[in-house]
Amino acid sequence: MALVDERAHGHHEAHHHEEPGFWGKYVFSQDHKVIGIQYGFTALVFLLFGFSLMMMMRWSLAYPNQPIPLLGKLFKTTGGIIVPEFYNQLGAMHGTIMVFLGIVPLAVGAFGNYLVPLQIGAPDMAFPKLNMASYWSYFVGGVVMLASFFAPGGAAQSGWTSYPPLSDIAPSGQTMWLFGMLFLIISSVLGSTNFIVTIIQLRAPGLTWMRLPFFVWAQFVTSFLLLLAFPALQAAAILQMMDRLAGTSFFLPSGLVVSGQQLAVSGGGSPLLWQHLFWFLAHPEVYVLILPAFGIIAEVIANNTRKPLWGYRSMVWAITFLGFMSFIVWAHHMFMTGMGTVMSTFFQTTTMIISIPSVIVLTALIISLWGASIRYTVPMLFALAFLPMFAIGGLTGLPLGLAPTDIHLHDTYYVIGHFHYVVAPGTIFAMFAGIYYWFPKLTGRSMSNLLGHLHFWPSFLFINGIFMPMFIQGMAGVSRRLYDGGASYSHAQGVLHWNTFMSASAWLLGLAQIPFIINLFWSMWKGKKVGSNPWGATTLEWAATTSPPLAHGNFTEIPTAVRGPYDYSLPGAPQDFVPQHQEA
Amino acid sequence: MSTTDAESIRKQTRAYIGVFFALMVLTVLTVAVSYFHMPVVLAVVVALAIASFKGSLVAAVFMHLSHERKVIYWVLILTVVFFIVLMAIPSLWQWDLRVAR
Amino acid sequence: MDIPYNVEPRPDTGLYNAKLGIWLFLASEVMLFGALFSSYVLLRTGAPPGTWHHGREFLNVPMATLNTIILIASSVTMVMSWASLKLNDFKKFRLYLGLTFLCGVGFLCVKAYEYGTKFHHGYFPKSNTFLAIYFTLTGLHVLHVIGGMIVNGYFVGPGAKMWRTEPERFTNRIEVAGLYWHFVDLVWIFLFPTLYLL
Numbered sequence: 001m002a003l004v005d006e007r008a009h010g011h012h013e014a015h016h017h018e019e020p021g022f023w024g025k026y027v028f029s030q031d032h033k034v035i036g037i038q039y040g041f042t043a044l045v046f047l048l049f050g051f052s053l054m055m056m057m058r059w060s061l062a063y064p065n066q067p068i069p070l071l072g073k074l075f076k077t078t079g080g081i082i083v084p085e086f087y088n089q090l091g092a093m094h095g096t097i098m099v100f101l102g103i104v105p106l107a108v109g110a111f112g113n114y115l116v117p118l119q120i121g122a123p124d125m126a127f128p129k130l131n132m133a134s135y136w137s138y139f140v141g142g143v144v145m146l147a148s149f150f151a152p153g154g155a156a157q158s159g160w161t162s163y164p165p166l167s168d169i170a171p172s173g174q175t176m177w178l179f180g181m182l183f184l185i186i187s188s189v190l191g192s193t194n195f196i197v198t199i200i201q202l203r204a205p206g207l208t209w210m211r212l213p214f215f216v217w218a219q220f221v222t223s224f225l226l227l228l229a230f231p232a233l234q235a236a237a238i239l240q241m242m243d244r245l246a247g248t249s250f251f252l253p254s255g256l257v258v259s260g261q262q263l264a265v266s267g268g269g270s271p272l273l274w275q276h277l278f279w280f281l282a283h284p285e286v287y288v289l290i291l292p293a294f295g296i297i298a299e300v301i302a303n304n305t306r307k308p309l310w311g312y313r314s315m316v317w318a319i320t321f322l323g324f325m326s327f328i329v330w331a332h333h334m335f336m337t338g339m340g341t342v343m344s345t346f347f348q349t350t351t352m353i354i355s356i357p358s359v360i361v362l363t364a365l366i367i368s369l370w371g372a373s374i375r376y377t378v379p380m381l382f383a384l385a386f387l388p389m390f391a392i393g394g395l396t397g398l399p400l401g402l403a404p405t406d407i408h409l410h411d412t413y414y415v416i417g418h419f420h421y422v423v424a425p426g427t428i429f430a431m432f433a434g435i436y437y438w439f440p441k442l443t444g445r446s447m448s449n450l451l452g453h454l455h456f457w458p459s460f461l462f463i464n465g466i467f468m469p470m471f472i473q474g475m476a477g478v479s480r481r482l483y484d485g486g487a488s489y490s491h492a493q494g495v496l497h498w499n500t501f502m503s504a505s506a507w508l509l510g511l512a513q514i515p516f517i518i519n520l521f522w523s524m525w526k527g528k529k530v531g532s533n534p535w536g537a538t539t540l541e542w543a544a545t546t547s548p549p550l551a552h553g554n555f556t557e558i559p560t561a562v563r564g565p566y567d568y569s570l571p572g573a574p575q576d577f578v579p580q581h582q583e584a
Numbered sequence: 585m586s587t588t589d590a591e592s593i594r595k596q597t598r599a600y601i602g603v604f605f606a607l608m609v610l611t612v613l614t615v616a617v618s619y620f621h622m623p624v625v626l627a628v629v630v631a632l633a634i635a636s637f638k639g640s641l642v643a644a645v646f647m648h649l650s651h652e653r654k655v656i657y658w659v660l661i662l663t664v665v666f667f668i669v670l671m672a673i674p675s676l677w678q679w680d681l682r683v684a685r
Numbered sequence: 686m687d688i689p690y691n692v693e694p695r696p697d698t699g700l701y702n703a704k705l706g707i708w709l710f711l712a713s714e715v716m717l718f719g720a721l722f723s724s725y726v727l728l729r730t731g732a733p734p735g736t737w738h739h740g741r742e743f744l745n746v747p748m749a750t751l752n753t754i755i756l757i758a759s760s761v762t763m764v765m766s767w768a769s770l771k772l773n774d775f776k777k778f779r780l781y782l783g784l785t786f787l788c789g790v791g792f793l794c795v796k797a798y799e800y801g802t803k804f805h806h807g808y809f810p811k812s813n814t815f816l817a818i819y820f821t822l823t824g825l826h827v828l829h830v831i832g833g834m835i836v837n838g839y840f841v842g843p844g845a846k847m848w849r850t851e852p853e854r855f856t857n858r859i860e861v862a863g864l865y866w867h868f869v870d871l872v873w874i875f876l877f878p879t880l881y882l883l
Binding site for chain 1: 690695709818
């Protein structure tokens with residue numbers, strides 16, 4: 001059945017389009033594949049930048065108050081030393097950039113945009129113009145965020161969580177942060193509308209809900225989280241902007257004294273209000289960070305085990321339940337604010353319950369390996385590493401979700417270790433798996449296997465070197481957001497030596513990314529050419545032509561799905577996989 | 585989606601005008617009721633009840649929600665649930681602290 | 686390249702794409718205004734007894750009642766403009782949509798007058814928390830009114846060309862614009878008693 005799209009225009013079209021010029025084709029494109037690539041490159045650049053900020057932070061943590069080599073020449077005013085105020089900027093922006101400019105645009109904007117229409121047999125997203133607007137809104141938000149480093153007083157420096165009253169009185173970089181967030185949130189809300197309509201309305205004939213690739217389900221739930229949770233942060237950002245620009249006191253309590261002076265505001269505000277609104281978004285946000293990763297890992301595992309996923313239905317119900325629950329756990333980030341016992345009980349209970357669906361998904365993925373013919377391809381290496389890494393991240397969340405233990409662990413390095421295990425060897429490894437896996441689809445070439453291994457093994461080693469000791473430091477009581485890594489505290493002295501170890505791991509992890517960067521660019525031009533389905537995969541994106549033409553239209557005829565998404569090793573079939581649109 | 589033939593559109597038009605007058609009456613009621621001195625909780629309940637009724641008329645008739653599709657209903661029900669959570673929890677928070685004392 | 690179900694509804698959902706899209710967008714708007722209403726509740730219930738300023742102290746109830754009537758009327762004219770298209774009456778469509786736009790102008794004039802008198806009396810967002818949330822909620826609402834007016838103005842003017850080439854698609858666009866406009870009215874229906882009367 002001819003799904004391959006040989007020419008830019010399908011001959012069945014009733015009306016003519018003019019071929020868009022360079023700008024319309026590559027810059028202001030409305031084609032989801034181009035937009036996906038735009039998101040991908042922009043996000044990878046931001047991830048690299050955010051990573052670099054972290055490498056600078058790790059210098060301060062390992063060698064506080066010592067001039068930083070090479071880069072120190074840029075900080076002439078401080079003699080090359082990372083001063084606390086600058087460390088705080090690095091910290092706040094590292095978090096902001098990685099979460100909002102890096103992972104979500106990569107996971108949803110890049111992978112989601114490129115693959116969802118292809119996997120559901122659609123010609124594009126439901127609203128191509130809106131898709132383009134979403135990308136450019138993200139881009140503008142990103143530029144504003146980067147520009148904030150040049151604001152008087154520097155970039156945002158009140159944590160990625162921007163808690164008032166501190167953020168209310170912080171230098172102007174914080175206002176730019178708020179404006180940047182406005183653009184990013186608009187981008188996400190418009191984008192999520194697009195995804196939901198696309199998935200509901202544009203599924204090809206025969207593609208029932210339970211025949212969707214798990215990746216699409218993951219993007220679907222993620223989009224609902226973005227749609228309904230982000231507006232709360234939008235509201236909070238508006239209120240904080242009013243505080244900073246119009247002199248209101250939404251978050252400023254009465255009688256607040258700053259630098260010995262009573263603040264000349266009306267007062268009557270509540271810092272807790274910000275926390276409620278922020279975490280109402282930020283908790284669902286962490287599931288936005290992990291769900292697309294689950295989706296990618298599921299696809300890579302199914303393909304490289306040559307078996308259908310075990311427990312597909314359970315996984316679908318699990319992530320739907322997870323999405324719903326994610327809206328009613330947020331105050332587990334606020335256990336230390338003095339909440340009453342009813343609230344505390346409620347949020348501890350919901351938090352414990354929400355751990356169950358993640359366990360279901362992880363268990364199903366692990367059981368999927370049972371009895372499989374595992375192909376240890378580079379994407380599969382990252383996917384296999386994801387499983388225990390995510391498990392560590394998830395398990396270390398449990399004492400944080402229970403108030404009695406959280407009393408000791410809140411705002412320590414334990415928290416940083418917990419969430420980094422989930423997003424770094426968790427989500428980012430899944431992103432790498434996805435890049436290695438779908439690279440042949442985008443480019444018609446495969447990435448180098450050798451460079452892939454040179455990327456994976458050191459990364460896996462060093463990433464654990466950074467984050468595992470954090471649990472030790474956290475349990476010893478070392479607070480987060482200290483520019484000297486705890487050096488000024490007596491209770492931290494016994495675990496301080498880990499700082500140099502973790503920093504060295506971080507810089508070595510940075511070096512380990514070089515093979516990946518080389519691989520990515522080299523393979524685009526010199527990678528081994530492969531056919532349209534080099535992995536022998538079943539899902540519909542592999543049935544569209546290799547690197548779908550960057551003009552519109554993915555399939556000459558819309559495919560009909562006649563089977564589930566993972567018919568690998570079907571008894572009686574001639575090959576060990578049957579594509580989703582292929583009759584027996 | 586609403587039926588498209590001329591006769592049913594005309595019927596709907598009558599409904600629109602009817603709802604308009606109902607909304608006018610309810611608006612006057614909203615303002616009038618506010619002049620009675622009620623305890624705060626009662627005042628809030630009454631005001632929100634009237635506003636909700638007005639809102640339902642706008643949603644059901646002007647926005648055609650009364651014969652809309654299931655998909656839309658599910659999206660809205662989900663939204664309303666989260667909206668209630670967002671409204672309720674911060675308020676219950678304060679109550680919980682007062683009770684604790 | 687044609688996106689399916691842009692105009693004709695998809696059989697199993699019964700919806701055309703933009704209708705689902707606008708309802709999803711409105712859902713996010715419910716959460717946006719909901720977050721602000723929630724902030725109002727938290728700030729008011731958290732205020733020490735006797736410190737919360739009530740709407741009546743600063744606000745003009747008759748003007749706001751007028752604005753409520755204007756907005757409700759504009760909702761009627763908006764849905765009538767869509768109904769006129771369904772009945773193939775382009776002239777009536779233009780008339781009703783034009784009236785909707787004018788109602789919007791009226792709303793903005795009243796609001797400008799309201800804000801003006803407040804500033805004149807020295808009442809600013811920074812004066813107290815009530816005024817802060819009042820200006821923020823009504824200000825955001827005004828921005829949404831302006832947004833709706835831009836869309837409606839476009840459809841009264843240059844956007845109306847589509848009626849001649851793709852009437853069904855154009856009618857759908859008006860329905861979608863109408864849904865947004867009704868929502869803006871809905872928000873005001875709740876804003877009015879909350880801020881002015883309670």
